Amino acid sequence: MTTINDVAKKAKVSTATVSRVLNNSDKVRPATRDRVSTIIKELNFVPNVNALGLQRKKTKTVGLIFPDASAYYFSEIMQGINRHLFKNDHQILISSAHDEEEEIKTINGFVNSGRIDGLIIMMPSARDYKGLIDQLKNEIPVVFIACEIDAPYSTTILLDNYNSAKEMVHHLSQLGRTRIAFIHGGEHNYDARERHRGYIDARSEYQLDESEELEVMGNFTEASGFQATLALMKRSPAPTAIFAANDAMAIGAIEAARVLKLSVPADLAIVGFDDISLAAYLDPALTTVHVPLRRLGHLAGESLLKNMNMDPTERTTEKIIIPLKPVIRRSCGSEQESA
Amino acid sequence: MTTINDVAKKAKVSTATVSRVLNNSDKVRPATRDRVSTIIKELNFVPNVNALGLQRKKTKTVGLIFPDASAYYFSEIMQGINRHLFKNDHQILISSAHDEEEEIKTINGFVNSGRIDGLIIMMPSARDYKGLIDQLKNEIPVVFIACEIDAPYSTTILLDNYNSAKEMVHHLSQLGRTRIAFIHGGEHNYDARERHRGYIDARSEYQLDESEELEVMGNFTEASGFQATLALMKRSPAPTAIFAANDAMAIGAIEAARVLKLSVPADLAIVGFDDISLAAYLDPALTTVHVPLRRLGHLAGESLLKNMNMDPTERTTEKIIIPLKPVIRRSCGSEQESA
DNA sequence: TATTTAAATGTAATCGTTTACATACATAGG
DNA sequence: CCTATGTATGTAAACGATTACATTTAAATA
Numbered sequence: 001m002t003t004i005n006d007v008a009k010k011a012k013v014s015t016a017t018v019s020r021v022l023n024n025s026d027k028v029r030p031a032t033r034d035r036v037s038t039i040i041k042e043l044n045f046v047p048n049v050n051a052l053g054l055q056r057k058k059t060k061t062v063g064l065i066f067p068d069a070s071a072y073y074f075s076e077i078m079q080g081i082n083r084h085l086f087k088n089d090h091q092i093l094i095s096s097a098h099d100e101e102e103e104i105k106t107i108n109g110f111v112n113s114g115r116i117d118g119l120i121i122m123m124p125s126a127r128d129y130k131g132l133i134d135q136l137k138n139e140i141p142v143v144f145i146a147c148e149i150d151a152p153y154s155t156t157i158l159l160d161n162y163n164s165a166k167e168m169v170h171h172l173s174q175l176g177r178t179r180i181a182f183i184h185g186g187e188h189n190y191d192a193r194e195r196h197r198g199y200i201d202a203r204s205e206y207q208l209d210e211s212e213e214l215e216v217m218g219n220f221t222e223a224s225g226f227q228a229t230l231a232l233m234k235r236s237p238a239p240t241a242i243f244a245a246n247d248a249m250a251i252g253a254i255e256a257a258r259v260l261k262l263s264v265p266a267d268l269a270i271v272g273f274d275d276i277s278l279a280a281y282l283d284p285a286l287t288t289v290h291v292p293l294r295r296l297g298h299l300a301g302e303s304l305l306k307n308m309n310m311d312p313t314e315r316t317t318e319k320i321i322i323p324l325k326p327v328i329r330r331s332c333g334s335e336q337e338s339a
Numbered sequence: 340m341t342t343i344n345d346v347a348k349k350a351k352v353s354t355a356t357v358s359r360v361l362n363n364s365d366k367v368r369p370a371t372r373d374r375v376s377t378i379i380k381e382l383n384f385v386p387n388v389n390a391l392g393l394q395r396k397k398t399k400t401v402g403l404i405f406p407d408a409s410a411y412y413f414s415e416i417m418q419g420i421n422r423h424l425f426k427n428d429h430q431i432l433i434s435s436a437h438d439e440e441e442e443i444k445t446i447n448g449f450v451n452s453g454r455i456d457g458l459i460i461m462m463p464s465a466r467d468y469k470g471l472i473d474q475l476k477n478e479i480p481v482v483f484i485a486c487e488i489d490a491p492y493s494t495t496i497l498l499d500n501y502n503s504a505k506e507m508v509h510h511l512s513q514l515g516r517t518r519i520a521f522i523h524g525g526e527h528n529y530d531a532r533e534r535h536r537g538y539i540d541a542r543s544e545y546q547l548d549e550s551e552e553l554e555v556m557g558n559f560t561e562a563s564g565f566q567a568t569l570a571l572m573k574r575s576p577a578p579t580a581i582f583a584a585n586d587a588m589a590i591g592a593i594e595a596a597r598v599l600k601l602s603v604p605a606d607l608a609i610v611g612f613d614d615i616s617l618a619a620y621l622d623p624a625l626t627t628v629h630v631p632l633r634r635l636g637h638l639a640g641e642s643l644l645k646n647m648n649m650d651p652t653e654r655t656t657e658k659i660i661i662p663l664k665p666v667i668r669r670s671c672g673s674e675q676e677s678a
Numbered sequence: 679t680a681t682t683t684a685a686a687t688g689t690a691a692t693c694g695t696t697t698a699c700a701t702a703c704a705t706a707g708g
Numbered sequence: 709c710c711t712a713t714g715t716a717t718g719t720a721a722a723c724g725a726t727t728a729c730a731t732t733t734a735a736a737t738a
Contacts, residue, residue, distance in 0.1 A: 001451060001453060001478075001694095002451075003693090003694055003695085004694065004695065004696095005694075013717075013718085014717065014718045014719075015694085015695075015696090015718090016696080016697075016717070016718060016719080016720095017716085017717060017718075019695070019696055019697080020696095020697095020716095020717090022695095023696085026716085027715060027716065028716070028717085029715085029716060029717090032716080032717085044447070044451065045451075046447065046448055046451035046452045047452065047694080047695070048393070048452060048453040048693085048694050048695070049389075049392075049452045049453055049454045050388075050389045050390075050391075050392035050393040050398070050453050050454075050693085050694075050695090051389070051393055051453075051693075051694035051695035051696090051723090052389075052694085052695060052696085053388075053389035053392075053695095053723090054387070054389040054390055054393055054693090054694080054695075054722095054723045054724060054725085055694085055695050055696050055697090055722080055723055056695085056696075056723090057723080059389070061432070068418070071411075071414040071415055071418055072410075072411065072414065074414055075410040075411065075413055075414030075417075076410055078414075078433075079407070079410055079435070082433070082434070082435055086434065086435070086436070091432055091433075091434060091454075092432065092433050092434070093400070093430055093431065093432050093433075094417075094421070094430075094431050094432075094433055095421070095425065095430060095431070096418065096421050096425070097425070108383070108385065109385055112340060112341075112383060112384075112385035113385045113386065113387060113388045114340060114387040114388055114389050114390075114724090115388045115389075115430075139340075221616070222616060222617050222619070222620045226620070248616070248617060251617050251620045251621075252620055254620070254622075255620040255621075255622070258622055277560070277561060277587070278561050278587065278590050278617075280561070281561045281565070281590045281591055281593070281594040282590075282594075282621075283593075283594070283597055283622055340724095342723090342724055342725085343724065343725060343726095344724075344725095352687075352688085353687065353688045353689075354688090354724085354725075354726090355687070355688060355689080355690095355726080355727075356686085356687060356688075357725095358725070358726055358727080359686095359687090359726095359727095361725095361726095362726085365685095365686085366684095366685060366686065367686070367687085368685085368686060368687090371686080371687085386724080386725065387723085387724050387725065388725095389723085389724075389725090390693090390723075390724035390725035390726090391724085391725060391726085392693090392725095393692090393693045393694060393695090393723090393724080393725075394692075394693055394724085394725050394726050394727090395693090395725085395726075396693080453694090679738100680737100680738085681736100681737080681738080682735100682736080682737070682738090683734100683735085683736075683737090684733105684734085684735075684736085685732105685733080685734075685735085686731100686732080686733070686734085687730100687731080687732070687733085688729100688730080688731070688732080689728105689729085689730070689731085690727100690728095690729090690730100691726100691727090691728090691729105692725100692726085692727090692728105693724105693725090693726090694723105695722100695723090696721100696722085696723090697720100697721090697722090698719105698720095698721090698722100699718100699719085699720090699721105700717105700718080700719075700720100701716105701717080701718070701719090702715100702716080702717070702718085703714105703715080703716075703717085704713100704714090704715075704716090705712100705713085705714085705715095706711105706712085706713085706714100707710105707711090707712080707713100708709100708710090708711085708712095
């Protein structure tokens with residue numbers, strides 16, 4: 001690996017001068033600058049990031065912690081983050097962990113090792129991280145995605161799951177469905193809980209059937225949506241609509257309806273949440289809630305970068321809630337078709 | 340940020356002793372070790388990675404370069420890589436770039452900056468990287484995924500796209516389909532090209548219709564599969580089967596068939612490639628080729644780590660080809676149903 | 679107890695940058 | 709031609725760890 005010394009020697013200048021050329025700061029005589037630049041290119045010299053980090057206490061790297069599961073969610077969000085950070089010459093260091101303990105250890109390592117300048121935490125299943133957060137706040141800026149953590153001096157980005165879920169239930173009720181079932185995504189997932197809460201509140205607000213029988217637990221997979229639907233359709237009276245907490249489960253539900261020889265939406269309306277790219281290509285096309293994942297990622301990257309370039313004393317606590325729009329397609333039994 | 344000096348001072352020992360405790364090497368008196376360890380925990384001391392990297396010339400970080408698109412592929416593979424590396428206490432630095440020029444620059448930066456100890460390049464659209472590869476080989480170990488690069492001293496992991504595509508065509512021909520169309524994934528994608536090659540060779544090998552009319556270009560999206568199918572069904576005679584180069588396009592094709600009031604598989608068999616999780620839940624369930632992405636990622640991580648722990652002079656050129664298995668479901672018109 | 683020997687600890691150079699400060703050089707003014 | 713002044717360059721100390729080598733301390737031996 002070529003170092004600044006190699007360049008300095010070959011250019012017959014001191015390392016200080018090379019450094020000045022690299023950072024195109026100060027006054028360097030044009031002739032010298034050219035000579036040094038040429039040699040830098042000649043030797044394909046790239047400054048050592050460890051030395052840089054040690055000296056500047058900045059690494060131009062942000063950490064990204066994400067859960068094991070939710071690969072789809074993750075990759076889309078990450079692409080959004082990456083686009084923005086790449087433009088600003090920053091790198092992303094990723095880590096996913098299985099349990100909370102591992103996560104805390106990882107975060108601690110990230111933060112206190114001088115490895116990163118900022119951190120994005122995507123942890124829908126987070127519980128109580130108070131202690132950790134207190135550590136975080138003075139060190140580096142943090143952005144939380146889909147965590148119901150009330151962390152000072154950090155940014156939290158949330159989807160407006162609650163209101164969109166309500167809106168979806170409202171839409172179903174407008175179409176005359178009064179017995180609406182819900183397939184839950186998992187007790188330990190923030191988004192799933194919020195969607196469920198919206199469902200529950202809407203149910204009572206719009207005076208729909210409120211039996212507990214209408215709620216069943218899934219785990220965000222097609223298979224769980226399939227099983228859940230089989231179970232739900234054994235209730236009597238059977239539900240006339242199913243609201244799945246995500247599209248994958250809705251797809252499982254549609255398949256279950258097919259197996260049960262039920263027509264969707266005539267016999268049973270089915271709606272999902274996420275608007276994955278193929279939702280429009282299902283039969284029937286799936287009514288769902290569109291979640292702008294790339295934009296979410298973009299916002300996260302943007303907010304983080306902003307805070308990284310800010311004096312720590314000026315940082316504020318920010319909460320961004322992204323409104324979501326239902327996408328009405330055929331599976332809910334609505335006549336209209338919208339983009 | 341607490342440093343080794345803070346620890347040393349508080350424990351009334353030299354930094355050398357603290358370092359020895361950290362690396363639990365050498366002989367440190369148990370009493371001293373305990374005292375130092377306690378203080379390390381007390382101060383929540385984590386060694387600075389930049390200092391470590393500078394000194395040890397190892398960063399316990401591997402780079403991962405991936406294309407802008409293929410989010411689904413990417414996230415699955417990445418999870419596979421991450422699982423393995425996390426266990427071995429390594430971090431992943433990711434970067435995606437738009438064009439080849441950007442990619443080369445990124446790689447150059449990664450390799451020559453002392454940032455990473457190994458590199459995984461996922462670049463199905465790679466063309467001619469000879470120059471770059473020559474740079475790479477002496478620096479750090481590299482694993483290529485889905486690149487048809489013949490790089491010495493590196494590992495290349497490929498899917499057996501060619502043979503599986505042939506097998507799929509063979510299967511269709513066995514079912515009596517002789518006019519099989521192909522929806523291409525894109526000229527600049529290695530996997531897509533290989534699948535196409537398999538299709539072409541199978542077509543001639545099994546004496547099927549070989550008209551050029553039967554090939555149409557897509558771009559791996561549902562929408563392109565949809566459009567491609569509309570176009571294909573205008574040929575006369577129309578194809579009796581469509582082989583889409585990935586599942587997303589197959590889904591688009593199924594939807595197109597629906598619009599055209601064609602029954603799948605009776606009128607038109609449709610098969611895909613990838614076996615995404617919901618393929619089994621489509622109507623009809625999609626016959627496709629299963630691609631073990633996590634395993635691919637795992638293999639990549641494993642191979643890279645192995646090479647990183649190897650004396651550079653002992654490194655070999657390795658090529659791993661992952662065999663793929665067709666998953667026969669209903670969309671091809673086969674009676675049998677397999678896992 | 680004095681001496682040898684081994685074990686524990688400390689000192690200081692090193693890794694590759696940046697940057698305050700010191701110094702050399704060039705230009706202009708007298 | 710000499711000095712003043714500003715500009716270009718060099719010197720060396722940091723950043724936070726590791727580690728050869730030196731030194732101190734403790735244990736073992738006589």
